[in-house]
Amino acid sequence: xxxxxxxxxxxxxxxxxxxxxxxxxxxxxxxxxxxxxxxxxxxxxxxxxxxxxxxxxxxxxxxxxxxxxxxxxxxxxxxxxxxxxxxxxxxxxxxxxxxxxxxxxxxxxxxxxxxxxxxxxxxxxxxxxxxxxxxxxxxxxxxxxxxxxxxxxxxxxxxxxxxxxxxxxxxxxxxxxxxxxxxxxxxxxxxxxxxxxxxxxxxxxxxxxxxxxxxxxxxxxxxxxxxxxxxxxxxxxxxxxxxxxxxxxxxxxxxxxxxxxxxxxxxxxxxxxxxxxxxxxxxxxxxxxxxxxxxxxxxxxxxxxxxxxxxxxxxxxxxxxxxxxxxxxxxxxxxxxxxxxxxxxxxxxxxxxxxxxxxxxxxxxxxxxxxxxxxxxxxxxxxxxxxxxxxxxxxxxxxxxxxxxxxxxxxxxxxxxxxxxxxxxxxxxx
Ligand code: GDP
Ligand code: IMO
Ligand code: MG
Numbered sequence: 001x002x003x004x005x006x007x008x009x010x011x012x013x014x015x016x017x018x019x020x021x022x023x024x025x026x027x028x029x030x031x032x033x034x035x036x037x038x039x040x041x042x043x044x045x046x047x048x049x050x051x052x053x054x055x056x057x058x059x060x061x062x063x064x065x066x067x068x069x070x071x072x073x074x075x076x077x078x079x080x081x082x083x084x085x086x087x088x089x090x091x092x093x094x095x096x097x098x099x100x101x102x103x104x105x106x107x108x109x110x111x112x113x114x115x116x117x118x119x120x121x122x123x124x125x126x127x128x129x130x131x132x133x134x135x136x137x138x139x140x141x142x143x144x145x146x147x148x149x150x151x152x153x154x155x156x157x158x159x160x161x162x163x164x165x166x167x168x169x170x171x172x173x174x175x176x177x178x179x180x181x182x183x184x185x186x187x188x189x190x191x192x193x194x195x196x197x198x199x200x201x202x203x204x205x206x207x208x209x210x211x212x213x214x215x216x217x218x219x220x221x222x223x224x225x226x227x228x229x230x231x232x233x234x235x236x237x238x239x240x241x242x243x244x245x246x247x248x249x250x251x252x253x254x255x256x257x258x259x260x261x262x263x264x265x266x267x268x269x270x271x272x273x274x275x276x277x278x279x280x281x282x283x284x285x286x287x288x289x290x291x292x293x294x295x296x297x298x299x300x301x302x303x304x305x306x307x308x309x310x311x312x313x314x315x316x317x318x319x320x321x322x323x324x325x326x327x328x329x330x331x332x333x334x335x336x337x338x339x340x341x342x343x344x345x346x347x348x349x350x351x352x353x354x355x356x357x358x359x360x361x362x363x364x365x366x367x368x369x370x371x372x373x374x375x376x377x378x379x380x381x382x383x384x385x386x387x388x389x390x391x392x393x394x395x396x397x398x399x400x401x402x403x404x405x406x407x408x409x410x411x412x413x414x415x416x417x418x419x420x421x422x423x424x425x426x427x428x429x430x
Contacts, residue, residue: 002260003218005248008225009264009322011272015334017041019265020057020221028216030058031067033251034241037078038130039223040303044420049297054079056221067204070103071251073137076193101204102150109186110169111136117178128274138240152194162187205253220248226322234365237276245326264328268336271309273302277368280312280348287311298420313346316408321361334417342380348373386419388426
């Protein structure tokens with residue numbers, strides 16, 4: 001059986017976790033291919049809410065095998081903490097159901113210190129990173145000085161290279177006027193984590209090949225979102241990896257011919273956390289209504305950092321662009337319930353940039369910052385949508401909205417999420 005790639009179509013937090021949980025019910029393996037614990041994916045099942053950062057959302061389903069691909073940057077201490085949290089919640093974590101690529105790169109405390117130092121140095125132009133050390137870890141990877149997860153198989157050599165890495169990073173930190181990292185305690189903590197993780201280290205590409213040949217369906221779970229992609233996002237207000245479709249192939253060591261579905265996940269409106277342009281951003285009462293007060297776990301506050309998310313109307317210029325760069329075969333919309341109660345709902349269908357109508361996003365943030373959205377207005381609805389399970393269970397205005405988005409995107413709609421719970425999903429006939 002082939003592979004499905006699931007990708008955030010916006011700036012992250014589209015509800016990939018809850019959609020991955022749904023698609024995992026039709027998959028044998030779920031694999032993360034990019035990013036690290038900058039991600040925060042939420043899966044709500046009954047009275048339990050799982051917040052996953054590194055481990056694929058498929059872990060919540062008992063018979064699913066989960067894998068962390070070579071494209072990831074992994075903080076071993078945080079991974080062990082996440083594993084322990086899941087074990088405490090009653091989830092089985094064994095080397096039979098969790099595989100970590102020997103080729104994935106390692107995030108160290110020095111990377112975290114360098115991330116903070118770089119953000120401080122950027123001042124008003126700070127990216128607003130999650131301060132998880134993501135950028136510096138990928139810089140070491142592409143600079144060919146990184147530490148790979150496979151090094152944890154030889155603990156003594158691992159401790160030595162980690163010490164050397166921290167000492168070298170400390171020189172950079174001191175030169176820039178920042179506090180160095182204490183190598184001793186950091187190495188001790190990482191050695192303890194390495195002992196725990198050793199049994200899980202393997203060749204993930206080989207594992208996926210075997211599974212695909214044996215007829216398994218593999219779900220490649222994207223993190224972040226298309227507009228945070230290092231190549232296709234709003235550079236430099238991006239992350240340091242490739243959350244887009246190509247990243248799934250390089251980040252897992254699979255070929256393009258095994259992929260038969262590329263599922264784009266978009267919120268029914270837009271959110272962004274961190275700096276960078278967001279043409280449809282709202283302020284005031286409308287933004288507050290979309291964001292929520294923070295008392296529900298699904299309100300628009302970061303799953304990883306707790307920061308309030310910037311909120312705005314859906315942006316079709318960006319969504320069509322995401323469909324193009326990823327080659328989406330279908331669209332899943334989430335959080336439709338949040339739009340209940342608005343009299344009118346706006347959707348950006350084009351931009352006005354310096355008096356010119358543009359239907360594709362410009363390639364520089366400077367131009368994007370000048371983009372004025374051109375809106376199309378949809379009629380709102382007052383009825384509850386949370387209990388809908390069939391397309392005809394949706395209020396007619398809500399159905400017209402999601403079908404309108406699907407038409408504007410030029411993509412078939414596979415499902416619409418109408419609440420955070422596993423079963424709060426309207427599946428559209430294929
Ligand atoms: P991810 O990073 O793309 O996995 O998304 P996050 O988990 O960071 O953020 C999405 C939030 O919205 C989570 O709290 C989800 O539980 C919640 N969520 C997902 N789908 C829906 C939905 O249809 N309705 C509501 N109200 N919440 C949802
Ligand atoms: P999930 O998988 C939303 C954003 C950060 C910042 C930029 C760079 O939950 O959708 P980084 O720490 O990666 O160097 O930060 O990217 N960012 C996310 N925003 N959801 C995420 O992940 C994100 N991961 C990174 O806020 O703007
Ligand atoms: Mg998230």
